[in-house]
Amino acid sequence: MDIKNFDIVVVGGGPAGMAAAVAAYDSGITSVAIIDREPSLGGILRQCIHNGFGLHKLGKELTGPEYAAVYETEVAKRSIMVYYETMVTSVSADKTVTATNKNGILKIKAKAVILAMGCRERSRGALNISGTRPAGIYSAGTAQKLMNCEGFAVGKTAVILGSGDIGLIMARRMSLEGAKVEAVCELMPYSGGLTRNIVQCLEDFDIPLYLSTTVAEIHGKDRIEGVTIAKVDENRNIIEETKRYIPCDTLLLSVGLIPENELTMGAGITMDNVTNGAVVDQYRQTEQSGIFACGNVLQVHDLVDYVSDEAEIAGKSAAKYVKNQLEAGNTVKTVAGNGVRYVLPQKVDIKSSEDVSLFMRVTAPFGKVRFTAKSGDTLLATAVRLKAAPGEMEKITIKAEKLREITTEITLSLEEL
Amino acid sequence: MKKQLICIICPRGCTLTAESGNGIKVSGNACPKGEKYAIDELTNPLRTVTSTVRVKNMPLTMVSVKTKDPIPKDKMAEAMKIIRATEVNAPIKIGDVIIKDVFGTDIIATKEINL
Numbered sequence: 001m002d003i004k005n006f007d008i009v010v011v012g013g014g015p016a017g018m019a020a021a022v023a024a025y026d027s028g029i030t031s032v033a034i035i036d037r038e039p040s041l042g043g044i045l046r047q048c049i050h051n052g053f054g055l056h057k058l059g060k061e062l063t064g065p066e067y068a069a070v071y072e073t074e075v076a077k078r079s080i081m082v083y084y085e086t087m088v089t090s091v092s093a094d095k096t097v098t099a100t101n102k103n104g105i106l107k108i109k110a111k112a113v114i115l116a117m118g119c120r121e122r123s124r125g126a127l128n129i130s131g132t133r134p135a136g137i138y139s140a141g142t143a144q145k146l147m148n149c150e151g152f153a154v155g156k157t158a159v160i161l162g163s164g165d166i167g168l169i170m171a172r173r174m175s176l177e178g179a180k181v182e183a184v185c186e187l188m189p190y191s192g193g194l195t196r197n198i199v200q201c202l203e204d205f206d207i208p209l210y211l212s213t214t215v216a217e218i219h220g221k222d223r224i225e226g227v228t229i230a231k232v233d234e235n236r237n238i239i240e241e242t243k244r245y246i247p248c249d250t251l252l253l254s255v256g257l258i259p260e261n262e263l264t265m266g267a268g269i270t271m272d273n274v275t276n277g278a279v280v281d282q283y284r285q286t287e288q289s290g291i292f293a294c295g296n297v298l299q300v301h302d303l304v305d306y307v308s309d310e311a312e313i314a315g316k317s318a319a320k321y322v323k324n325q326l327e328a329g330n331t332v333k334t335v336a337g338n339g340v341r342y343v344l345p346q347k348v349d350i351k352s353s354e355d356v357s358l359f360m361r362v363t364a365p366f367g368k369v370r371f372t373a374k375s376g377d378t379l380l381a382t383a384v385r386l387k388a389a390p391g392e393m394e395k396i397t398i399k400a401e402k403l404r405e406i407t408t409e410i411t412l413s414l415e416e417l
Numbered sequence: 418m419k420k421q422l423i424c425i426i427c428p429r430g431c432t433l434t435a436e437s438g439n440g441i442k443v444s445g446n447a448c449p450k451g452e453k454y455a456i457d458e459l460t461n462p463l464r465t466v467t468s469t470v471r472v473k474n475m476p477l478t479m480v481s482v483k484t485k486d487p488i489p490k491d492k493m494a495e496a497m498k499i500i501r502a503t504e505v506n507a508p509i510k511i512g513d514v515i516i517k518d519v520f521g522t523d524i525i526a527t528k529e530i531n532l
Contacts (some may be wrong), residue, residue: 049481049527050467055427063467065528067479069511150470151479176468176497195430199423200464204490303428392428 002106007322009030009097009110011088013264014043015304016295017116017312018071023315024114025078029322033108034079035088036097036152043069043118045190045304050169052196054068057305067304089385091115091267093288112290112318114313115264115278117310119257119296120366121166128254131218135221140166142162144173153177159227160184161215163191163198164176165302165391172201173251181205185213187230187236190365194392195301205285211365215251216243235322257300267291274342275299281328282345282356283317284310299344299359302393303385306359327351332375332406337413340371341390346411350403360412362388368417373394377407390416421457423453435459435494463487466496470515472530473504480509481528488520496520 007029010017013036021034040046045053048064055061058070075082086101097108121139137155138146144166146152156179160167163186171181184202189212191198210229216238217228231242239249259277268382269289270279277298278286284294294314295307321324334343341361348356358373366388373380373396380398388394396412418438419531424431429447433457436442457463465487469479488496496519503516507530516524 046528051465051483052428061465063481063483063527066511069529148475148481149479151469151471176466176493177496177501185436194428195423197423199430200425204464204493210451387432415475 001104004033004106004108005031005110006033006108007111008114008121008318008387009095009108009112010034010116011091011097011116012036012043012116012295012297013038013082014118014295015045015068015071015307016118016314017041017043017114018068018075019311020114020116020292020294020315020318021080022071022074022141022241023080023312024319025080025315027316029033029319030079032078032201033083034075035083035086035089035097037085037087039084041082044141047141047148048169049148054304056303057308064304071308073240091263093267094357094407095290111322112292114314114318115286115291115293115297116295116314117263117297119259119262119394122248122253122258124253126225126252129215129218132220134218134220134223134388136220136224136263137218137251137253138312140164140170140252142187143228143250143252144170147173153179154252155179155248157182157248158252159229159246160252160254160259162186163193163209164254164256165193165197167252168193168197168201170252170254171207172205173300175205175207179250181207182208183229184209186211187214187232188212188387192205194391195389209336214238218251219245223249227248227251232417257296259297259300261297262337264293264297264387272342272346274336275344277344279346280344280345280406281331281349282313282352283320283326283328283349284314285321285326285328286347287315287389290322299342302391306393311399333409334358335409335411336360337411339366339369339414342411343410346408348398348403349413350406352403353400354402355397356403357395358392358410360396360410361390362394362414365389366414366416369414370417371412371414373410373412375410376408378405378407380406380410384417418513420459422455424454425452426450462490464490464493464509465529466493468481468500470500470505470524471504472509475532478507479532480505480507480515480526480530482524483527484516484519484522485525486522492520496524500524502505504512
């Protein structure tokens with residue numbers, strides 16, 4: 001067995017892992033390794049060939065592979081060790097990372113570990129759709145990989161269930177490739193995707209979006225032949241009389257992402273059952289000291305730009321930890337108040353000398369709102385937005401000097417204006 | 418004439434109102450890009466097209482491509498026909514011109530493909 005020592009090990013070489021490794025390196029820790037199961041860095045960005053990446057972070061509009069290449073180049077410029085085609089099988093609380101590749105088993109003893117495994121898609125099994133089990137049912141991301149990386153046409157006539165961004169992007173992609181997308185069905189009364197994607201992916205191609213609608217049944221024996229769609233009531237129960245049949249040879253599922261946290265849980269790290277990621281402080285340190293998390297494994301992001309930002313925080317913090325400069329003693333919890341589904345980080349070190357940004361998602365679409373962060377009766381920060389939607393992550397920043405006034409948990413809530 | 422638009426330039430997705438008459442007056446935009454988008458959208462709507470081109474000398478490999486600059490929206494289908502009929506050989510670098518002069522711009526590679 002191969003035993004190695006690194007100061008920092010990053011699990012996952014997608015956008016989060018690359019940005020975390022570069023930030024850690026630039027913070028003075030040069031013994032850094034990235035471990036990835038694929039033959040190249042970039043993660044999911046490699047199959048996201050559409051544009052719209054990098055506007056916030058890099059000030060220019062790039063496609064997914066181009067955004068990944070920017071960070072890949074940065075990794076290559078530094079002497080960061082990259083283990084390709086290597087699967088991490090466990091991370092222990094004492095920061096030993098065990099992995100396997102074609103050479104056998106690899107054990108790395110690390111001083112700090114950064115978890116950046118990303119997320120995977122919810123599958124049909126999670127949805128309980130009745131009917132047969134024919135070919136032609138894909139998760140949207142699988143179809144995206146087959147089309148964009150390997151060059152397969154996944155189908156000619158498609159129905160898409162779920163209006164998350166990947167589903168919308170795939171509706172456009174299939175249309176451009178000459179397929180007919182009959183409908184995008186969304187169980188909720190609003191879309192979970194970015195508004196711009198509804199415009200440029202659906203409206204540009206005259207694809208109807210049916211809200212409060214689901215796929216009630218799948219038909220076909222060998223290949224899918226059609227689906228029965230139906231409206232749902234406010235309790236998301238199917239309304240029988242609204243059932244109608246749409247012939248199709250493909251069903252794409254874009255029904256949510258699940259952070260891939262098996263390694264995290266294996267290390268005994270405390271989880272948040274709303275984000276399905278680890279509980280962290282503003283340094284992105286989990287409750288297991290020296291183990292950090294960032295990117296989609298921590299919370300599902302809508303923009304890669306914010307993944308890179310978050311990963312840089314984790315990378316810098318891990319470097320500080322290795323140098324014994326990270327103190328996170330005096331923490332208070334953050335609480336999701338009115339209209340807020342979750343807040344990240346889940347706890348805040350109030351002794352910090354730096355401003356603290358809190359990220360959150362709202363529970364439903366709202367018009368003009370004011371977000372407030374309060375600790376008891378003390379107002380810490382406010383922010384006004386013209387609109388807020390569950391598909392768009394919001395941020396509010398508490399100034400460092402305000403942290404001194406915190407006595408008890410921080411509640412984030414919104415009021416409609 | 419008043420028209421409501423959602424800006425697609427960045428993920429913020431501003432709701433724009435464009436009033437035409439004596440020129441086009443745009444409101445609701447958080448930045449100057451929104452104004453340009455609304456004017457283009459009413460006069461000459463443009464889109465960046467992204468797709469893939471088959472790599473001839475490698476199995477199961479596609480290189481991702483994009484129009485270097487946005488092209489007229491109503492030319493998207495025609496541009497796709499040209500892209501679909503194209504094959505290239507690796508190695509390919511990001512920014513390599515894959516197809517020259519498609520509706521006033523080039524189709525360029527967005528992924529590096531090494532042999």
